[in-house]
Amino acid sequence: MKLAMIGFGQAGGKVVDRFLDYDDRTNSGIVRAAIAVNSAKADLMGLTNIPQENRILIGQARVKGHGVGADNELGAEIAEEDIDEVQNAVDSIPTHEVDAFLVVAGMGGGTGSGGAPVLAKHLKRIYTIPVYGLGILPGTDEGGIYTLNAARSFQTFVREVDNLLVFDNDSWRQTGESMEGGYDQINEEIVRRFGVLFGAGEVGEGQEVAESVVDSSEIINTLSGGGVSTVGYASEDVELNTSGGLLSRFTGGGGGGNDGLDAANTTNRITSLVRKAALGRLTLPCEIDGAERALLVLSGPSEYLNRKGIERGRKWLEEETGSMEVRGGDFPRQVPEVSAAILLSGVTNVPRIKRLQQVAIEAQDNMEDIQSESQQNLESLVEDDEDELEPLF
């Protein structure tokens, strides 16, 4: 599927930048156009792959290129004021060659948190192709203001997009890592998961056509109906054997090369990959029971994929989710791994979001208390006890 990606704010820009790199490395052809929008000039300069002319600085009149300092109301305001500048960049995209927009942002900050929903609303008004969001939740250790920003942005963003794909930094952060090093790994995880998913159906030159192809319309149908989505992923390495073919740990190895692959084994192992993907770490942790729709994409060298495995995986997902709309297909790629990517769309049983909202409300209450208290404290500091002094004017 071909996407026009717009990264809003620092996290959004960095993730779209990384998607371009992924596209290049894997030849997957999913990024038809890439734009970065920010109110901080330094963040735009820090990008590597997004073309200079597609890096749009907004809010110069208000914040002079210095960013909005985690004020997402200001982020939303300047996005609205400067929407024409963003539109000018979008105008240069051949939208007839694009299947959907993907607006990417970290929801805990200011520029992306406030601006991404504004842009999504604008794009939906103008274009008929779907507008998806990829929203990144902050880590729980980032503090109250980030949590409050994320909770408010989440509510708004879901409403303005055709579907909000969510990635939770909190489930992926690693202890003992520098912030930047940590984000590097997290961003790689993001592009890998969403890359395999959106890459399905994009058959490049010289690539094989899948036995039961996942088409972009199936991705669109899975995401249609709106709401919130999460992605599961599991993979197993396959190794190159000496005769130039692929020999796999995944298939239990053996000396027979690909000809020796046992169909029943392949099927069983595909089924267990599907279970691992669905029950393992999701981009947004949630209960998969109750997901409205799902899409299973099995990817890897075609000799390791079979229709029966996909069918079994699909059936199992139907039982686990209780959904009647579970699609599935394969995505043959000559890579040394077999993977299962599962898109669960319309998930509603998400304790992580309920906790986020709770903490956000507490932060909001605390901030109000502190503000009114500090006003009182300042007054009692400035005024003399007996009110004997008069200000000058």
Ligand code: GDP
């Ligand atoms: P903005 O520039 O004002 O939109 O704010 P940022 O994008 O810098 O930060 C917003 C939130 O995004 C932070 O609170 C982090 O949770 C997250 N974040 C920042 N940089 C990255 C990154 O490179 N990758 C990921 N996954 N998250 C990030």
